[in-house]
Amino acid sequence: MTLWTVIAVVSLLCWLWLLFAQGFFWRTDVRLPPSADPAAWPTVAVVVPARDEAEVLPVSLPSLLTQEYPGRAEVFLVDDGSSDGTGALARTLAAEHGGLPLTVTSPGEPPAGWTGKLWAVRHGMATAAAAYRAEYLLLTDADIAHEPCSLRELVAAAVGSDLDLVSQMARLRVVTVWERLIVPAFVYFFAQLYPFRWVNRSGRTAAAAGGCVLIRREAAERARIPEAIRQAVIDDVALARAVKRSGGRIWLGLANRVDSVRPYPRLSQLWRMVSRSAYAQLRHNPALLLGTLAGLLLVYLVPPVAAVGGAVAGDAVVCAVGFAAWAVMAGSYLPMLRYYRQPPWLAPLLPLTALLYAAMTADSAVQHYRGRGAAWKGRTYPRPEAAAASDQQG
Known part of the structure; x- marks a missing residue:
């Protein structure tokens, strides 16, 4: 097996795990359950x-x-x-x-x-x-x-x-x-x-x-x-x-x-919405940042690259595995597109969107280390540890 075959297979296995073992996250049927009126309505x-x-x-x-x-x-x-x-x-x-x-x-x-x-x-x-x-x-x-x-x-x-x-x-x-x-x-x-x-x-x-x-x-x-x-x-x-x-x-x-x-x-505007809190989500941890970016590349970018690259190189195995992972990815995205009343042809474009999110996440870390992280409507917030230290010094 070539290195690309191994990488493509790992990506496919990741998608199969996400599909069945990550709480069925891709389903959109978790809605507010209908309930009977209470005997007395609370304030x-x-x-x-x-x-x-x-x-x-x-x-x-x-x-x-x-x-x-x-x-x-x-x-x-x-x-x-x-x-x-x-x-x-x-x-x-x-x-x-x-x-x-x-x-x-x-x-x-x-x-x-x-x-x-x-x-x-x-x-x-x-x-x-x-x-x-x-x-x-x-x-x-x-x-x-x-x-x-x-x-x-x-x-x-x-x-x-x-x-x-x-x-x-x-x-x-x-x-x-x-x-x-x-x-x-x-x-x-x-x-x-x-x-x-x-x-x-x-x-x-x-x-x-x-x-x-x-x-x-x-x-x-x-x-x-x-x-x-x-x-x-x-x-x-x-x-x-x-x-x-x-x-x-x-x-x-x-x-x-x-x-x-x-x-x-x-x-x-969308970039700012995501990047203002993305690095905070990773607890301002450089190791988590690198792991997240690597994971995004492996899970979202490898499938289309393997599918297209395998087809161009004449490697049928890499191509097939890449297309299989890409198909699982796109299929898992369809319910969310239906919820948002969007056309299904957007589903295969999810790798492009993931690449944008990877760039937004990296930018969030860069802005944090430049002192402009978590900025929103004219305010910039330090990481919690820094804020706590500032409180103690004050």
Whole structure:
């Protein structure tokens, strides 16, 4: 056997393992289960951290204000130092649309050791607690639009299944060429890293989708949310881990009635979305970075290179094994493309998308070592250890 034959066979074996032994991550049937209405609807506080969100707020905020929820619910929008009139616009939208009561508040600049979003969430939770003791908190981003029955279904599922945390991966916008190429793969890769079926059972795997998280207040207090994760850049995964570690039951799945309305029309915007947290996901570890890049090349790039290269070189074995691995890869991607209502011919292009993600991940590490890692909306966050050291020195 030639070296290329061995590499191609290893890549195929990796795909067979991923297909059957990685929690069936490629399936898209993990959806919010229908539940009967509870005997009494619990109170809910909806906390929306918002920083310079005037572009998307006219679509997202009215969808929250007009929720058809039978119990008591209020919306607390935290204007996190916006410079585009986010807070004033929120009040105007509430006056126009009515619906659930809206409170707009501002937390001031986050202190050292806090990310801006989590500081805003903390302030929103405290403001809500001062108003009334909600039994559940819905933490949702300012770019997320909810269909009218979204909150009702989330609460019914949480109460009916006795869950401490219910999170839905919002359906991201897919309109432009770059969004079609990159966005479905983003969710596919996330599910590969955190298989939803593993998340939803007892065990160590924990994750959430930060755009839509319903959490029981008692569970948040038990897990010390958000103080326990105040430095987390990838705050949704950190939140789920904290809740699960404290004994809470969590659930994560794809959304039917929750959508992101934020546009990413250009490659540079999608690149920034991924690269700002990719190296943090690898715990700022150079060894993990090299292993991840090597794994991406082996799993995603080897199959098409082996298939085409084997055909050109007249090596039938390498060609066949490469095509087999490529076919398994493309087939596993089809359910996600169907979920995003995209054409199936995008499936064979997944190696190209993976190559882009490898470049984004490498760039994330480069930006980190240049002191510009985890930058978002004018703020740059150090790695947690550096932030802790800074706190001790202060």
